[in-house]
Amino acid sequence: MGLCLVLNHMRSKMTVFRLGQAFGLIPSNTSHYLFLGQRCLVRVLADLPDAEVRWPTPRQMKRYSKMVARRYPLLQGVWGAADGLLLPTFEPVCVVAAAEPHSGPPCLAAHTPEVCVQADVEEQRALYTGWKSGTYISNLFAFAPDGTIVYSVTNYPGSQHDSALAADSGFYDTLAKMPPGRAIATDTAFRRSGDMIGKIVRGSKNLEARQGSVRFETQVVSFRQSAEWGMRGFQAMNPRLLNLMPADAVERALLLDIAVGMYQLRARHVGRVQISSVYGTIRKVKENGLIRYRAEKEFEW
Numbered sequence: 001m002g003l004c005l006v007l008n009h010m011r012s013k014m015t016v017f018r019l020g021q022a023f024g025l026i027p028s029n030t031s032h033y034l035f036l037g038q039r040c041l042v043r044v045l046a047d048l049p050d051a052e053v054r055w056p057t058p059r060q061m062k063r064y065s066k067m068v069a070r071r072y073p074l075l076q077g078v079w080g081a082a083d084g085l086l087l088p089t090f091e092p093v094c095v096v097a098a099a100e101p102h103s104g105p106p107c108l109a110a111h112t113p114e115v116c117v118q119a120d121v122e123e124q125r126a127l128y129t130g131w132k133s134g135t136y137i138s139n140l141f142a143f144a145p146d147g148t149i150v151y152s153v154t155n156y157p158g159s160q161h162d163s164a165l166a167a168d169s170g171f172y173d174t175l176a177k178m179p180p181g182r183a184i185a186t187d188t189a190f191r192r193s194g195d196m197i198g199k200i201v202r203g204s205k206n207l208e209a210r211q212g213s214v215r216f217e218t219q220v221v222s223f224r225q226s227a228e229w230g231m232r233g234f235q236a237m238n239p240r241l242l243n244l245m246p247a248d249a250v251e252r253a254l255l256l257d258i259a260v261g262m263y264q265l266r267a268r269h270v271g272r273v274q275i276s277s278v279y280g281t282i283r284k285v286k287e288n289g290l291i292r293y294r295a296e297k298e299f300e301w
Helices: 002-010 016-023 027-046 058-071 121-127 162-169 171-176 214-237 249-270 274-279
Strands: 078-088 093-097 115-119 134-143 149-157 183-185 281-287 290-296
Touching: 002 016, 002 027, 002 249, 016 027, 027 249, 058 078, 058 274, 078 162, 078 214, 121 134, 134 162, 134 214, 149 162, 149 171, 149 249, 162 171, 183 214, 214 249, 214 274
Parallel strands: 078 183
Antiparallel strands: 078 134, 093 115, 134 149, 281 290
């Protein structure tokens, strides 16, 4: 029942109270089972190779680039797409002794003589993004043409720009180590100068000189849309992420690890993801006794 409870929690936006009603549990027991079930599921997913996020080998990059080139012949060597994702979160709070003087904002609720709840100003400043006018966490995902996630960085402060997140997480360093002739498509938030020349392709900004023909840029922008499809599928499979994420960083990490692992299992074993349906026909194969789905199809541009 614990696994069923956790999966229903991830696949819905219900409150703990409503979820407990569906399982015939009181809220305290529901929270207890969720607490244990999430931690057990994370450990199980960590031991499953098919739930793992793996950077592709040079041979896999070559196969992915062929899948992309069938639909976009000008994108030779481009094998994946990446983009950032902002997820809303509750405003962080901290609990201090009411007797202790504090210079921060006023208490969020009427406090008792022993306890005072107030906003965690430093963490709130890190999570706040002016673009969305709220507290968010930044995430970075890279998707392959078969729909799987090949690079994942989650639970970073929402105030970080996508390019800063890529630098801090080591994404740029990973791209720099790719074989010559291989590249990944992104939006204009990521840099393509320095060691990223030839490793990142993206549409030109208004003040930049156009990179190649208009047709090339059209194909780059069109292929980069696959990252949006991947993130939409990632959130659609885990509606819990559409709610406000927990203020506690550990609880957020648990939810995100479960969401990524379950998405990988779905992409590799169910195969019903939009990216793979666009870049190839779903083909059922059996490998090592497990059912997998591959995408292979010829396209015309």
